[in-house]
Amino acid sequence: MSPRPTLAHVRRPAILAAAAAVISERGLAATRISDVADRAGTSAPGVLYWFETKDQLLAEALTFADDRFYASLTRELARLPTATARLERLVALWPSEGDVETALWMELWVRALHDPDLNATRERLDRRWREQIAAIVREGQALGEFGPAEPDEVALVLGALMDGFAIQIALGDPAVEPARVQEHCMALARAQLDGSEDRRVA
Amino acid sequence: MSSRERILDAAMDRIARDGIDGVRIARIAMDAGVSTGLVHYHFATREALLAEALEHSFELAGDVRIGDAALTPGERRLRTMVEQCLPLPGAQERDWVLWVELWLRAVRHPELRPTAARLYARMHEWFQGAIEDGVRTGEFAACDASAVADRTLALLDGFGVRALLGDPSMPLERMREEVWAVLAADLGVAPEAAAEYVP
Numbered sequence: 384m385s386p387r388p389t390l391a392h393v394r395r396p397a398i399l400a401a402a403a404a405v406i407s408e409r410g411l412a413a414t415r416i417s418d419v420a421d422r423a424g425t426s427a428p429g430v431l432y433w434f435e436t437k438d439q440l441l442a443e444a445l446t447f448a449d450d451r452f453y454a455s456l457t458r459e460l461a462r463l464p465t466a467t468a469r470l471e472r473l474v475a476l477w478p479s480e481g482d483v484e485t486a487l488w489m490e491l492w493v494r495a496l497h498d499p500d501l502n503a504t505r506e507r508l509d510r511r512w513r514e515q516i517a518a519i520v521r522e523g524q525a526l527g528e529f530g531p532a533e534p535d536e537v538a539l540v541l542g543a544l545m546d547g548f549a550i551q552i553a554l555g556d557p558a559v560e561p562a563r564v565q566e567h568c569m570a571l572a573r574a575q576l577d578g579s580e581d582r583r584v585a
Numbered sequence: 586m587s588s589r590e591r592i593l594d595a596a597m598d599r600i601a602r603d604g605i606d607g608v609r610i611a612r613i614a615m616d617a618g619v620s621t622g623l624v625h626y627h628f629a630t631r632e633a634l635l636a637e638a639l640e641h642s643f644e645l646a647g648d649v650r651i652g653d654a655a656l657t658p659g660e661r662r663l664r665t666m667v668e669q670c671l672p673l674p675g676a677q678e679r680d681w682v683l684w685v686e687l688w689l690r691a692v693r694h695p696e697l698r699p700t701a702a703r704l705y706a707r708m709h710e711w712f713q714g715a716i717e718d719g720v721r722t723g724e725f726a727a728c729d730a731s732a733v734a735d736r737t738l739a740l741l742d743g744f745g746v747r748a749l750l751g752d753p754s755m756p757l758e759r760m761r762e763e764v765w766a767v768l769a770a771d772l773g774v775a776p777e778a779a780a781e782y783v784p
Contacts, residue, residue: 409693410689410692410693412606413693485692486689486692489685489688489689489692490689492685492688492689492746492750493604493685493686493689495750496604496682496685496749496750497604502750502751505750506750506752506753509747509752509754510754513754539754539755539763540740540763540767542743543739543740543743543744543747543755543763544736544739544740544743545743546739546742546743546746547738547739547740547741547742547743547744548739550688550739550742550743551705551738551739551742553688553692554688554691554692554698554701554702554705555695555698555702556698556701556702556705557702558702558705558706558709559735563735567732567735567736567739571736571767574770583726583728583770583771583773584732584733584736584767584770584771
């Protein structure tokens with residue numbers, strides 16, 4: 384067993400928060416372990432003690448950022464009285480606050496193409512995203528706000544639409560305005576959830 | 586084929602296989618049968634190479650796309666377009682890998698963003714045009730063609746990246762079906778025929 388570095392003062396969450404910020408700003412390829420260490424106020428061995436490779440650091444940093452996103456989302460949503468308001472809030476929060484997250488997701492997609500372990504992490508986080516949307520749909524159906532659509536199906540389509548727009552927003556495409564994106568997402572949600580046979584979005 | 590085209594062709598294969606960060610210029614030169622110096626002469630940076638490879642790939646696909654437009658009725662044409670946007674094994678899967686590399690690269694390197702915006706604008710024009718033509722001939726219900734094109738592109742990206750990565754929630758058949766279901770509802774055409782589609 385290697386000698387244990389002195390790192391009682393360095394918490395793993397601090398390293399993960401630093402890693403999420405640095406990777407999101409610079410990209411994984413340009414991130415050095417020492418950059419993460421500097422940001423977290425520790426040394427490179429202090430980081431390497433917890434994370435053996437940069438890919439592992441990416442997977443855990445994204446999981447950490449994701450946990451943080453859901454923790455704040457849960458608090459926000461709990462304050463809202465209706466499922467419709469919760470869905471609107473989710474749609475409003477995702478691409479705007481998701482900027483740091485979108486860049487991390489892009490890193491994950493590119494790496495996951497060549498790395499099955501990272502792809503498994505990606506799949507797990509993606510499933511959680513769909514389950515969050517489906518849960519709001521089920522609440523709305525229980526409250527009588529939404530019609531009898533299949534919640535997992537709505538989550539699949541709405542989740543993909545939101546991600547697609549988040550990509551274009553992250554690319555700074557001048558043709559894509561966040562307010563318009565929210566209208567698109569809510570229009571699709573209404574079309575899927577109004578309970579009628581007519582699924583026209585417009 | 587000019588040496589420039591051979592370089593682009595080799596670059597598309599290598600980037601799709603090794604990723605833009607992992608690709609070696611010397612390897613592209615070897616594949617293309619040219620000197621490393623010539624690759625550097627045509628493409629000063631990795632960003633330039635990626636941007637040009639994507640534009641080139643889009644142009645190649647564009648020849649096929651334009652060929653379809655004049656002849657086929659709206660629904661068949663639009664189904665063919667959706668088909669051309671799926672990460673099907675072969676050239677389309679390769680294009681998808683480059684596309685995902687472009688997203689990340691363009692977030693890091695703002696000089697690539699105009700390329701991304703241009704490619705999206707062309708895709709948008711392509712879909713909007715096909716939808717408007719179908720509305721004009723009465724095949725599709727009246728709709729906001731630009732808005733339908735916006736949503737279609739976002740759905741294709743959101744589904745496509747999952748299908749490319751082999752996500753169990755999104756096999757290719759499902760992607761084809763889901764994109765068409767949303768489009769069909771907007772255009773007032775039958776959704777169920779997607780499964781029977783033969784390109």
